[in-house]
Amino acid sequence: MTEALSYFTTAWFDPWLLFLIAAGTFAGIYIGAIPGLSVTMAVSILISFTFSWDVNDALCLMVGIFMGGVYGGSRTAILLNIPGAPSAIATALDGYPLAQRGEAGEAIGISTVMSFFGGMVGIALLAIGAPIISDFALTFQPRDYMLLAILGILLVGSLSGESLAKGVVAGAFGMLIGTVGLDPLTAEERFTFGFTELWNGISFVAVMIGLFGVAEALGQLRQLELPAIKQKITRIVPSWASLRRYLPLSLQTSMIGVIIGALPGVGGDIAALMAYDYAKRTVRDPEVPFGKGAREGLVAPESANNAAVGGAFIPMLTLGIPGDAVTAIFIGALFIHGLNPGPMLMIEQPHMFWFMVGNLVLACVFMLIFGLTGIRIFTKIVEIPKGILIPLILLLSVVGAYAVNNSVTDVYWMLGFGVLGYFMKQYGYQVGPVILGVILARLIDENWRRAIISEQEHLGSFFANMFASPLSLVLFAAVVLTVLSQTPVLGWIRRLFRRA
Amino acid sequence: MRRLLVGAAALTMVVAGPVVAQDFPAKDLQGIIQWGAGGSTDVVMRSVTPHAEEVLGADVVMQNKTGGVGAIATKFVYAQKADGYTLLMGAENPQLYKVMGLGDIDYSSFVPIDILARGVxxxxxxxxxxxxxxxxxxxxxxxxxxxxxxxxxxxxxxxxxxxxxxxxxxxxxxxxxxxxxxxxxxxxxxxxxxxxxxxxxxxxxxxxxxxxxxxxxxxxxxxxxxxxxxxxxxxxxxxxxxxLPWGPFFGVFVKEGTPPEAVEKLTAAYRAGAESDDFKKLMDERGYKLMNLSGEEARAFLDRWQSVTSWLVYDAGIAKKSPEEFGIPKP
Known part of the structure; x- marks a missing residue:
């Protein structure tokens, strides 16, 4: 135990490591905040430099960037309605309306504190429950992933704004985009029209930057003469009373974040959206309706996406399985430094586990400090004249889209989706469901086919086995309940019975 | 006479040597990795290259260009000049592109610098x-x-x-x-x-x-x-x-038509890199067989691999085209 504690605090008393975590977190917040620059990108660029470094130095810096970056995405989501990272898509839904009311300072304050809280919950569960949670994550079968993805696609109901029909259209379009490329199971070309550039599909990050960044920038061109909203920065750190009020919701959504984060192949973006949906459904009396600037709509995704960081490390540190794209790069870093990530890591290198947990705690603390100190200057971004701000956003979008895969094709896609997103917004179509469709299309497609192939293509045994597995049954029930509660189906059935 | 010849050969090498050394590499090189950051190809390439850089006396700037089971990176390097400044860092996949109907470029359009290792x-x-x-x-x-x-x-x-x-x-x-x-x-x-x-x-x-x-x-x-x-x-x-033996492999390639001096220099650099203790240790621990093949040996390995594998997948009914169409001989 004392040994674990000494590993845990390795970086705490080492000024150089401490500095690296702080620097990483600081850089992460800004990388996360700048639309286009992503944590995955930063970490994968960094990994090439860190090969010649000491492994501890490299890990400290990368952990800082990861934690800071996931949080940083919320900044621009709140201030500019442009999520800096996929995991901040849900944050924009209520964060931006808050900024429009001049309460950006408070919104960032809440998101910072809740990110810190969620991050800590994630780390705590990593520290005490990692082996149990990773074994639980392993029990997810293709069928369960499919049900989870269907549950995800039903989030369209929460994201479609005023018209569900338009939301469904947008979501279906997203799913169509998501199917472009080599079929992941058979390497057959789908919607590629013979272009090799399309084999890998349309980069979902390029779609996101276009739909959110460029479309929003173009949209704001229509309101150039509107004066910038003066931000009142009276209260940044939320009051104790309001914290107590949101704490239960934050704890619940953090749990969602940890579990979703721990599932291989599903990350903080889906966790945050599911948490938002959960809040929308369970919070009975928000002070302001959801979508108009409800603080609960900020608390839920922000807790969940930072909790997902700890969650993503659970399968990585216990089994050597990446929980998301960033932890996949961490695994590569460990390999290159001669530490074999896998189920033996915790036995052969127990210091690594506690070292990482300690670093995550530090990164979380630095996130809180840097998050709360820079707000005053940050909120000024909203007050920058549009003539400067909009070209800047466009420039960053181009850089970001190129940098994901070093591909000019992605830049064209990004611009194309930017124009499309502009018209979608003008005609009342939300862009959120498109992203949701793109993210989930593959998950549903692959896992449905895996599940049915595993049953030797018997639909009967597919359902029979689904009802035999408690996990599948719970997920199936959740899907059915969501459909019933979000659509008028229940009403039709009731009417049918009354008539009979 | 014999001594004279050796002397003459040595003289030409002394005269020619520095010219070649100045010629290549005159600037930093670019290494295009077929697979993503943190993957096995990435780890292998990023661990061997620093040792090769020491011998080359120039930096190799590595970049991941993923997608299309490695075809995006392969096509990209093929589209560059054959001057030895763009290296393709890849795995076995291109050797099956033809029979799988994924394109017409494979490693026969490239010169193997070093087949570093093979997986079991x-x-x-x-x-x-x-x-x-x-x-x-x-x-x-x-x-x-x-x-x-x-x-x-x-x-x-x-x-x-x-x-x-x-x-x-x-x-x-x-x-x-x-x-x-x-x-x-x-x-x-x-x-x-x-x-x-x-x-x-x-x-x-x-x-x-x-x-x-x-x-x-x-x-x-x-x-x-x-x-x-x-x-x-x-x-x-x-x-x-x-x-057998059969397994996935990792190799460094340049486009066909690259000047022989550049190929020689690169081969020497990567051979030294693959012989470094760090790299050997990494390969041993991961259960890979170090190969370190270049020149004719590497070509023979690539051809045999392609012939064995193409016919296997064709006979199993998972290939789209017959290896015969491309003149790939039966093993």
Whole structure:
């Protein structure tokens, strides 16, 4: 135990490591905040430099960037309605309306504190429950992933704004985009029209930057003469009373974040959206309706996406399985430094586990400090004249889209989706469901086919086995309940019975 | 006379040597990696290259260009000038592009600088599977046709080739369930979503050591030093030896037509890199076989690999085109 504690605090008393975590977190917040620059990108660029470094130095810096970056995405989501990272898509839904009311300072304050809280919950569960949670994550079968993805696609109901029909259209379009490329199971070309550039599909990050960044920038061109909203920065750190009020919701959504984060192949973006949906459904009396600037709509995704960081490390540190794209790069870093990530890591290198947990705690603390100190200057971004701000956003979008895969094709896609997103917004179509469709299309497609192939293509045994597995049954029930509660189906059935 | 010739040769080398050295490399090089950051190709390339840079006296700026099972990077390097400044850092995949209908460029359009290492395939099963050896698996699968779920990574991937090898030797009715790569498939194996999986030893090693999955056989003619107790596949199916040794590989390539001086320099640099202790240690630990082949040897290895694998996948019915169309000889 004392040994674990000494590993845990390795970086705490080492000024150089401490500095690296702080620097990483600081850089992460800004990388996360700048639309286009992503944590995955930063970490994968960094990994090439860190090969010649000491492994501890490299890990400290990368952990800082990861934690800071996931949080940083919320900044621009709140201030500019442009999520800096996929995991901040849900944050924009209520964060931006808050900024429009001049309460950006408070919104960032809440998101910072809740990110810190969620991050800590994630780390705590990593520290005490990692082996149990990773074994639980392993029990997810293709069928369960499919049900989870269907549950995800039903989030369209929460994201479609005023018209569900338009939301469904947008979501279906997203799913169509998501199917472009080599079929992941058979390497057959789908919607590629013979272009090799399309084999890998349309980069979902390029779609996101276009739909959110460029479309929003173009949209704001229509309101150039509107004066910038003066931000009142009276209260940044939320009051104790309001914290107590949101704490239960934050704890619940953090749990969602940890579990979703721990599932291989599903990350903080889906966790945050599911948490938002959960809040929308369970919070009975928000002070302001959801979508108009409800603080609960900020608390839920922000807790969940930072909790997902700890969650993503659970399968990585216990089994050597990446929980998301960033932890996949961490695994590569460990390999290159001669530490074999896998189920033996915790036995052969127990210091690594506690070292990482300690670093995550530090990164979380630095996130809180840097998050709360820079707000005053940050909120000024909203007050920058549009003539400067909009070209800047466009420039960053181009850089970001190129940098994901070093591909000019992605830049064209990004611009194309930017124009499309502009018209979608003008005609009342939300862009959120498109992203949701793109993210989930593959998950549903692959896992449905895996599940049915595993049953030797018997639909009967597919359902029979689904009802035999408690996990599948719970997920199936959740899907059915969501459909019933979000659509008028229940009403039709009731009417049918009354008539009979 | 002989001495004079040697002297003359030495003289020309002294005269010619510095000119070549000044010629190449005159600037930094670019290394295009076919697969993503943190993957096995990436790790291999990023660990060998710093040692090669020392010999070259120039930096190799590495970049991941992923997608299309490596075709995006392959096409990109092929579109560059054949001056030796753009290196293709790749895995075995392009050797199957032609028969899989994924394009017409393979490593025959490139000059191999160094085939660094080869992976050893191993057949693993989930822990609670009712069989513990390859023989028992074959018996079980024949008694329960189609019930055994074998993990795959799509047509042409290592699992599909190894499965085809096994099925060429005996009746082995299994259901192939495709995953995105050997990582996700091994995860599924641990979770019990699939029953058996042919994987590269390096990817499965840690899980085998931890007792989370059980090894049935290594796809080699002899046992591997990192897992000495696991029997080679030839113990059960001796005739499979005609395909062996076989395995995925990692290599550095330049476009055909690159000046010989540049090829020579690069070859020397990467050979030294592959001989470095760091790299050897990494390969040993991960269960890879160091190859360090260049020139004619590398070409022969590539040709044999392509011929064995193309015909295997073609005979198994998962190839789109016949290897004959491309003049790939039968092994």
């Amino acid at each position: 395939p191993i057949l693993v099963a989930k822990n609670d599977a009712p069989y513990g050896t390859l023989k028992e698996l074959i018996d079980y699968a024949q008694a329960h046709p189609g019930e055994v779920k074998v993990g795959s990574t799509g047509p042409g991937g290592l699992p599909s080739v190894v499965t085809a090898m096994l099925q060429s030797q005996t009746d082995l009715p299994m259901t192939a369930v495709p995953y995105d790569g050997d990582g996700p498939a091994l995860t599924a194996l641990m979770g019990g979503a699939i029953d058996v999986m042919p994987a590269v030893l390096g990817a499965a090693l840690e899980n085998i050591k931890a007792g989370r999955i059980k090894p049935l056989a290594v796809i080699e003619t002899e046992a591997n030093p990192v897992l000495p107790d696991v029997p080679p596949v030839t113990d059960t199916l001796p005739d499979i030896a005609t395909y």
